[in-house]
Amino acid sequence: MTNHPSTPAVQFNKVNRYFGEVKAVDEVDLEIRDGEFFAMLGPSGSGKTTCLRMIAGFDRPTGGSIYLYGQDVSNLPPYERSVNTVFQDYALFPHMNVGDNIAYGLMVKKVPKPERKKRVDEMLDLVQLKGFDSRKPSQLSGGQRQRVALARALINHPKVLLLDEPLGALDLKLRQQMQVELKAIQQRVGITFIFVTHDQEEAITMSDRIAVFNHGKIEQIGSPSEIYEKPATTFVAGFVGTSNLIGGELAKRLTGSDQTFSIRPEKIHVSTTEKTTTIDTITLDGVVRDVVYLGLYTRYLVEADGVDIVVIEQNLKTTSMDVVSAKGQKVRLSWHKDHISRIGA
C-alpha cells in the first residue's frame, strides 16, 4: 500500500527502556510489516505498553533504535511522527464537540476549514457516527467515544495506527462487535494497526500476527494459529489458552526425548475402549479425577503417571448422564504426535 512494500512499517533494533533499575523493555527486536494488524499481547508490566508508547514518541528508548518505514524516529517528538494513537481512556477533549475533536489534527496543521469539514464527514461516515458532530464527548456512550477516538486518530492518515487496550473499557457484547468492526475499518483504510492487549482471545480474533511479551522481552512472534498450536515457551503455552505441559521421564517415555512439550486439552481424546492406534498416535492410560459438563463440551481432569492432564471433549454424543458416571473410570488418552509443541529452554 506504500511505495516500498519491502520496508517494515515498524522496526525495533535492540530496543531497551529502563525505569531506574527496572528493565521495562529489554533488548527487543521486532519487525511489523506494512498493512499488518499486529497485536502486542502480554500481562500488565510485560513491556507491551512501553513499546507502544515508544512507537508513538511518548517515551524514548534508553538504548537501541526504532525505525518507521526505514526512518530512525527514536528521538523524534510525537508531533513529528506519522503515527496516531487511540488511547485506552480515549482522551477526548471534553471542551470540544465531536466534530472539533476529530478535526483537531487538521486544525493544528492549519488545514483550511472547508477541507476539514469534508474530511470530518468522511471520518464520521467511516465510524458510523454521521450527524454526531455537534455533540459533546460527555453525551456519548463508551462505544461512541471509542469511535470518535478512532476517527480522530485516523483523520491525519497516519502510516501506523496505535491502539492501547482499545476495547478494554467496553462490555463484552460491544467488545465483540467492535472487534469485527475494527478489523473491517483496518482493511478499508489499509493502514498498519498495532494494538496492545492483555486479552489473548482478542489478540487471536483480530490480528494477523501476535507478539507475546513477558518481563520486557518477546517470548514468541507468530500468526494466531502458530502461537496457539505451537507455543514456543512455557509462558506462551500458559498465557495463550490452557495447555498441558509434560516433561521429564513421562515425556521421554512418550516422545523419546525428555524435552518438555505442550499439548492443548482439545487435541486429546478420551476413550474407555482400547482402540487400535496408528504409529502417529501417542497414548497414555489414566484415571478420571474430575469431570465438568459445560454444555458445548466436557472438561475432564485425568491423572496419568502422577501428572494431571486437562482434556476437553466436544459433546457430540455425550450427555450429562454419561459424564457423571465417568468419574473414577480408567481411560486411555490419545493424541496425534504432530499436535505436541516442544518447549524451548
Place this chain on the structure above:
Amino acid sequence: MHSKKAPLPLTIAAFGTLLFLHVPMLIIFLYTFTPDETTYTFPLPGFTTKWFAIAWGRADLWRSLTLSLQVATIATISALILGTLAAAAVYRSNFFGRESISFLLVLPIALPGIVSGIALRTAMGGFDIPFSFWTIVIGHATFCVVVVYNNVLARFRRTSTSMIEASMDLGANSFQTFRYVVLPNIATALLAGGMLAFALSFDEVIVTTFTAGQQTTLPIWIFSQLTRPRDRPVTNVVATFVIIITFIPIFLAQRLSASSSDTEGETK
C-alpha cells in the same frame, strides 16, 4: 432533595448564625444613610444620601481605591502566571523536593499575616528595598499565588494526562497543546482562583501595613478613618462599596467552580 424537614432547634441555630454573621454588615449599610455623623442612634434620626456625594468628592479616598485596585490586579496577574507554572511543575514532573515545594507554597496562607508581614518587612529592610507600590504587590502575591496554585493543581489532577499526549500525538506542538487543550481545561480554575486572589488582595490589611511605604490602600484608609469619628458615615459608604465589589467575584468564583465540578465527572 431532602424531603425531611430539619429539626426546629437546628433551623433556629442556622438562622442565628447567619444573622450573627450578616447583621453587622446590614448596620453599616443602614448607617450610610444617617444624617447624624458621630453616633449610631436607632431608629435613624433621618434619611440622607449626602455621604455618597461627600465620599465621591474625597480625593484621598480615590487615591486609595485606585491603589488597591492596581495592587490587586497586578498581584492577581502575577499569581495567575506563577501559580499555574508551579501547579504544572508539581503535577507533571516528579522532582526531588516536590512535596516540600508544595508545602512551602501553601504555607503563606496558613501563617498568620502578622508573621508574613514582619518577615517580609525585615527581608526588604535587610536588602535595602525601598517600600513602594511594588513591595505591596510582592507581599500580596505571596498569598495570592497559593489560591491560584491550589485551584489549578486540583484541576490538573482531575484532567487526564493522556489528553496532553493525545494533542501532541495529533500533531500539536507544546504551544498549541497549551493553547487548545490545557488552557481551556484550566480556564475556569484560573478564573475562580484569580477572582479569589483579587478579593484577598483587595481587602488585605496586615501584610500591607508592613510592606507599604507612604501609600494607603483602601483597607488601610478605612482603618485610619477610625480616628476621625466625624467621617464615620463616609467610611460606611466605602465599606458598603467594598462589600459589594468583594461579594461579586466571590459569588462568581463559587458558581464557576461548582458548575465545572458538576461536568467534570461526565468526562470520565
